[in-house]
Amino acid sequence: MLEIGSFASYFIDTTKKLSCYQIRELSDAQFRPIKGRMINLGFSTNPVWLKFRIRNLTNEPLYLYMEAQEIDFVEILVVGIDSSFRVETGALRSYGSREFNINSIVTPLGNRPQQLYISVQDINRLVFPLKLCAVGPLVDKVYHESLVNALVAGIMVLVILFSFFMYLNLRDIIYLIYAVHVFFSILTMLVFEGYLFEMLWRDMPYLNNSINSNLVRWFTLLSSMAFSVCFLQLKLVLPRIVQAYIVLAILAFMTIPVRVLGFTKAEMWFNMIVMTVFLSYFFTGLWLYRQGFKPARFYLLGWGIYIIEIVLLMLTSFDVLSFGHLYTYYGYQIGSVFQAMFLTLALSDRIQVLRRQAIEAQYLALHYMERNQQMSEEQNQLVGRRLRLLAGTKNHKLERFHQSASTERQRTVRISIATIEGVILCAIPDIVRVEAQGSYTYVWLNNGQKILASRTLSTFEKQLRDYSEFVKIHKSHFVNMDYVSKYQKGDGGRLTLKDGTELGVSRTAKAALLRQLGLY
Numbered sequence: 211m212l213e214i215g216s217f218a219s220y221f222i223d224t225t226k227k228l229s230c231y232q233i234r235e236l237s238d239a240q241f242r243p244i245k246g247r248m249i250n251l252g253f254s255t256n257p258v259w260l261k262f263r264i265r266n267l268t269n270e271p272l273y274l275y276m277e278a279q280e281i282d283f284v285e286i287l288v289v290g291i292d293s294s295f296r297v298e299t300g301a302l303r304s305y306g307s308r309e310f311n312i313n314s315i316v317t318p319l320g321n322r323p324q325q326l327y328i329s330v331q332d333i334n335r336l337v338f339p340l341k342l343c344a345v346g347p348l349v350d351k352v353y354h355e356s357l358v359n360a361l362v363a364g365i366m367v368l369v370i371l372f373s374f375f376m377y378l379n380l381r382d383i384i385y386l387i388y389a390v391h392v393f394f395s396i397l398t399m400l401v402f403e404g405y406l407f408e409m410l411w412r413d414m415p416y417l418n419n420s421i422n423s424n425l426v427r428w429f430t431l432l433s434s435m436a437f438s439v440c441f442l443q444l445k446l447v448l449p450r451i452v453q454a455y456i457v458l459a460i461l462a463f464m465t466i467p468v469r470v471l472g473f474t475k476a477e478m479w480f481n482m483i484v485m486t487v488f489l490s491y492f493f494t495g496l497w498l499y500r501q502g503f504k505p506a507r508f509y510l511l512g513w514g515i516y517i518i519e520i521v522l523l524m525l526t527s528f529d530v531l532s533f534g535h536l537y538t539y540y541g542y543q544i545g546s547v548f549q550a551m552f553l554t555l556a557l558s559d560r561i562q563v564l565r566r567q568a569i570e571a572q573y574l575a576l577h578y579m580e581r582n583q584q585m586s587e588e589q590n591q592l593v594g595r596r597l598r599l600l601a602g603t604k605n606h607k608l609e610r611f612h613q614s615a616s617t618e619r620q621r622t623v624r625i626s627i628a629t630i631e632g633v634i635l636c637a638i639p640d641i642v643r644v645e646a647q648g649s650y651t652y653v654w655l656n657n658g659q660k661i662l663a664s665r666t667l668s669t670f671e672k673q674l675r676d677y678s679e680f681v682k683i684h685k686s687h688f689v690n691m692d693y694v695s696k697y698q699k700g701d702g703g704r705l706t707l708k709d710g711t712e713l714g715v716s717r718t719a720k721a722a723l724l725r726q727l728g729l730y
Contacts, residue, residue, distance in 0.1 A: 211343040218244040223257045230287035230327055233259050251336035253474045262326040270344040276315040277339045282332045286317050289325040334477040339533045359403050362543045366396050369550045384440045391433035395546050397426045424466050431484055432459055438491050442498055446686055458483050488517050505559040512552030519545030625673050627653055627663045642693045644670050646686040681726050683715045691726055
């Protein structure tokens with residue numbers, strides 16, 4: 211295949227009325243040369259005409275191969291030694307009338323073309339490679355593209371099945387969200403390669419343009435946001451980023467109707483929003499990894515490779531890199547496969563973390579069983595001693611005994627904590643705080659350990675409502691006030707625990723906290 215973009219000259223039809231035969235009558239001086247290896251005409255609402263002079267030194271018919279999947283309108287005039295003909299093609303043409311059923315535009319030029327005039331018109335940036343070839347290389351290219359796309363789609367389908375299987379077994383919503391994200395990633399690839407148009411709306415050419423692909427890409431963006439928020443637990447650690455994602459998702463969606471209205475740079479703004487969100491995934495994951503969130507390492511690799519491939523594709527748009535390299539021509543496929551594989555490893559790593567915590571919970575359960583037995587024996591011994599001492603004493607001593615016995619019983623009161631592997635009975639005074647983690651809950655103990663409970667915070671709220679030492683300081687936090695060492699004033703304020711942990715207090719919970727501290 212011969213790339214012919216650098217051999218072109220172009221003319222912009224500002225009148226939007228000139229036919230291909232009128233363009234043919236223009237002099238060579240009215241056409242300007244193309245600069246660079248690839249056609250890059252920027253943004254233009256006017257038809258842009260390309261002119262070529264061709265000499266076929268082979269005995270085979272030639273084909274024009276335009277790697278531009280989403281150009282709305284293409285008009286071609288072929289002037290040959292033996293014949294001349296005009297062709298209208300482009301993404302708005304039905305698949306049933308195409309020379310090859312691929313999304314790239316392929317036009318036969320005959321055996322002896324001399325001049326070639328191509329008109330392209332689109333509200334997006336006009337950047338595309340243009341190649342000349344015989345039918346053999348073209349068939350080989352279509353075959354290899356189909357093979358690569360089938361392999362990529364197969365890998366991603368396996369990822370979807372694995373994620374859905376994990377969701378059915380663990381009932382963790384993150385696996386379902388991830389399966390949905392990979393599904394829309396496949397749809398995005400199928401849109402780029404033209405298969406989705408051919409399979410779903412073959413006879414509806416008006417859907418075969420970038421408006422439709424932007425809608426599919428928007429759902430891909432939305433599902434990636436939902437997965438990242440859930441996997442990185444951003445609602446708890448960085449809630450403002452979640453709010454920013456909501457705003458960016460709305461802005462990205464608004465570019466779709468704006469593009470329908472003919473705004474030329476809507477596609478560019480959509481791509482800028484997408485790249486901003488993707489970069490935020492990487493840097494947010496990097497920050498959380500440095501904070502100790504180990505499953506983020508595979509998350510970083512997945513998004514890192516994906517972003518690199520997107521950047522390489524963008525560099526081809528500015529003619530910095532050639533579109534003919536493997537890592538640029540199949541850039542989206544390479545990025546999508548590595549992203550799917552590494553994010554799957556990230557989820558698997560998350561399972562390993564939960565499994566280690568479950569094993570720790572088992573050992574902790576045995577420890578607490580032994581401790582509770584010891585406390586029961588100590589209480590029985592205490593009751594016996596008090597009963598012997600109170601023989602013949604006054605009533606006020608009996609009252610003190612009741613108070614002491616009540617305090618000791620309070621220390622032995624336990625609540626059940628359901629984990630993945632079983633149930634742990636934990637003494638109330640040993641609980642420092644309870645923290646929500648999505649569908650799970652962390653229970654922090656006074657010995658520095660934490661238990662991952664397989665229940666929501668609302669379950670613990672019902673269990674702890676009868677114990678006045680526990681106060682809800684945030685929608686995601688209950689704190690045992692016996693372990694609070696300092697309160698700092700502010701909008702809601704901040705609590706400092708005896709182990710040095712600082713926790714924010716929401717404005718709605720501030721009044722109840724101050725009442726507990728005797729400051730309200």
